[in-house]
Amino acid sequence: MTFSGSLSVRLAGLWVAVGAAFGATFAAPAWADPVTLNIVDVAGDLQLTQKGFEAFKAKYPNLVANITYTNAPAPQLPGKLKAMQAAGRSDIDLVLTGTDALAAGIQQNLWIKLLPDQAATFPGVLDNYAPGPRKMQDLAQGDGLEVAYMPAGPLLEYNPAKVGDPPKTPDQLLQWCKAHPNKLIYARPANSGPGRTFLMGLPYVLGDKDPRDPIHGWDKTWAFLKQLNDCVPYYPGGTSAVMKELGEGTRDMTVTVTGWDINPRALGIVPAEFRVQGFDNMTWVDDAHYMVIPKGVPKEKLDVLYKLMNFMLQPAQQALTYDDGYFYPGPAIKGVSVEQAPAHSQEVLKKYGRPEYTQMLTAHPHVLPLDAAAMVAAFQKWDRDIGAQKSQ
Template sequence: MKRSRIGRRIGSIAAALGFSLMATASFADPVSINIVDVAGNLALTKAGFEAFKAKYPNLVGNITYTNAPAPQLPGKIKAMQAAGRSDIDLVLTGTDALSAGIEQNLWLKLLPDQAAHFPGVLDQYAPAPRKMQDLAQGYGLEVVYSPAGPLLEYNPDKVADKDVPKSPQQLLAWCKAHPNQFIYARPANSGPGRAWLMGLPYLLHDKNPQDPINGWANTWAFLKQLNECVPYYPGGTSAVMKELGEGTRSMTVTMTGWDINPRALGVVPGNFKVGRFDDMTWVNDAQFMVIPKGVPKDKLDVLYKLLEFMMQPAQQAMTYDDGYFYPGPAIKGVGVDQAPAHSQEVIKKYGRPEYDKWIADRPNVVPLSADAMVKAFHKWDTDVGAQKTQ
C-alpha cells in the first residue's frame, strides 16, 4: 500500500515535471516574427534582420515581411488590439505612422521602460540623429537617418539649369508657366512630400515653423496657389518617380535618398539633376522600429534582442544600401568605407559630391512633433489635396 502511494506520488511529480519541461521547451522554441514596413525601410534593414535569424536560429524560426501604406496602418493595429489579436510584431516606420501611433497610444514604451535591453543606445547616436530619436518619445528606436530635404529634382532635357527655381516663388512661377509638369506625393505617405511640407515654413519665413495650425499662414496660402498648376497628388513617392522617369513630368521635390536610389535602380535616368533653394533649411528625416502593444512576452524578449542587434555597427553599415535613405546609419562612426562593396559602388556612381557641402552649409532642424505632424497632414489633406489625391 505504501509502495503504491509512493509510486503514485512519483508519477504525479513526474507528470508535473514533464508539464514544466514541456512549457519550458515551448517557451524556448524559435518564434516567428511578423514585420510590417510602411516606410520602404526593408531596403535598408532586411539584410540585418536576416543576419539576426542566421545568428540566432534558436530564437527566430521565421521572419515574414509585409509592406503597407503608412496612413492605413494605425487604424489596422488599433482594430487588432481592440480584438485582442497580435498579428504584427514589429513596425518599420517613418515619422508619419510613428506620430499617428503615438497619438493613438499604439506603441510599446521602450525607453526608459526597457532600457536594460538597450544599454547605452542613446549615446551611440550621432548628434543630428540623436535629436531625431527624441521624436519617438521613447516609443521606438531610430534605426536610420537622413538630412533629407527639401530638394528639387528635374529632367535636364526639359529644364535648363538656369531655369531651376531658387525660391518657392520662382517654383510657383515655373509651375504656372509649365502646368502639369510639377507634382509631389501626399505628405502623409511620402518622405519627400513631408520634407517639402515642413521645409516651406522656413523658406517662406512663417511665424512659427513648428505650429502648422497657427504659425503657417504663408505656407498654406502658397500651397493653395501651387495647387492650381499641380495635376494631382500621387499616394506615394514611387509613383512620382515613375512619372518623372518616364518623362510625363519634368520636376518634383525630393530628398537625398529619393534622388540617389531611383537613379541607381534605373527608375529615373542617371543624368537627372537636383537643385536646392537658396534659403533652404534641411528638415531631417529618420525611420524607426516600433513594437505594437499586445505582442506576447516570448516574442518581446526576442524582439528586444533584435532591435539591439540592428543598432550595432555591422548592421548599421548595411543601411547605406543603394542610397535609398542617404546616408543611412544613425549611430556614430559608421562611414561608407564600412558599407558592403556594392553600396560603396552605388554611392560612388550615383551620389552627389555637393551633398556634403550643402549639408555643412545649411542649417538643419527636426521635423514637427508627433501631434503637430498629424495636424499638418490632416490640414493638407483637407485644404490642399482633397480633390486631387490619388
C-alpha cells in the same frame, strides 16, 4: 531530447502545475520554441534592413524560426493596429516606420514604451547615436528606436533638358509651375518622405510665423500650397509613382530628398543625368526610420524582439543601411563610415551620389521634423485643404 512545438508548451505548463501542487514555484525549463516574427514596413525601410534581419535569424536559429515581411501604406496602419488591439489580436510584431506612422501611433497610444521602461535591455543605446540621429531619436518619445537616418531636404529634382533655369525660391517654383502646368508633381505628404519634407520645409523658406505650428503659424505656407495646387495635376499616393512619372518624362520636376534622388537614378527609374536644386535659404528637415513594437505582442516574442533591435544597431548591420543610397547616408549610430559598407553600396554612391551634398549639408541649418501631434495636424490640414480634390 527534443520536443515538438505543442508538446514542449504542454510540458512547460505541466512543470509549473506540478510545482504549484506541491506548494513550490518552479521556473519552466528553457526549451521555448523559436518564434515567427511578422514585420510590417510602412517606410520602405526593408531595403536598408532586411539583410540585417536575415543575419539575425541565421545567427540565432534557436530564437527565430521564420520572419515574414509585409509592406503597407503608412496612413492605413494605425487604424488597423487599433482594431487588432481592440480585438485582443497581435498579428504584427515589429513595425518599421518613418516619422508619419510613428507620430500617429504615439498620438493613439499604439506602441510599447521602450525607454526608459526597458533601459536595462538597451544599455547605452542613446549614447551610441551620432549627433543628428540622436536628436531625431527624441521624436520617438521612448516608443521606438531609430534604425536609419537621412538629412533629407526639401530639394527639387528636375530634367535638365526641360528645365534650363531651375527655381531657387518658392516664388520661382510657383512661376515655373504656372508656366508649365501639369509638369510639377509631388505625393501626398502623409505617405511620402519627400512630400512631407517639402511640407515641413516650406515654413522655414517662406519665413512663416511659427514653423513648428502648422495650424496657427503657417499662413504663408498654406497660401503658397493653394496657389501651387492650381498647376499640379494630382497627388499620387506614394513617392514611387512620382519617380516613375518623372523618369518616363510625363513630369519635368518634383520635390525630393537625398535618398529619393540617389536611389531611383541608381535603379534606372530616373535618368542618371537628372539634377537637384535646393532653395537659396533652405533649412534641412532631417528624417529617420524607427523600429516600434505594437502593444499586445506576447512576452516570448518581446524578448526576441529586444535582442533583434539591439542587433540591428550594431555597426555591421548599420553599415548595410548605406544600401543603394535610398536613405542617404543611412547609419544612425556613430562611426559607421561608407568604407564599412558593402562594396556594391560603395560603387553606387561613387557613381550616383552627389559631391555637392557634402557642401550643402553643412551650408544650411538642420531642424527636426514636427512632433507627433503637430505632424498629424499638418497631414490632416493638407489632406483637407490641398489634396482633397486631387489625391489618388
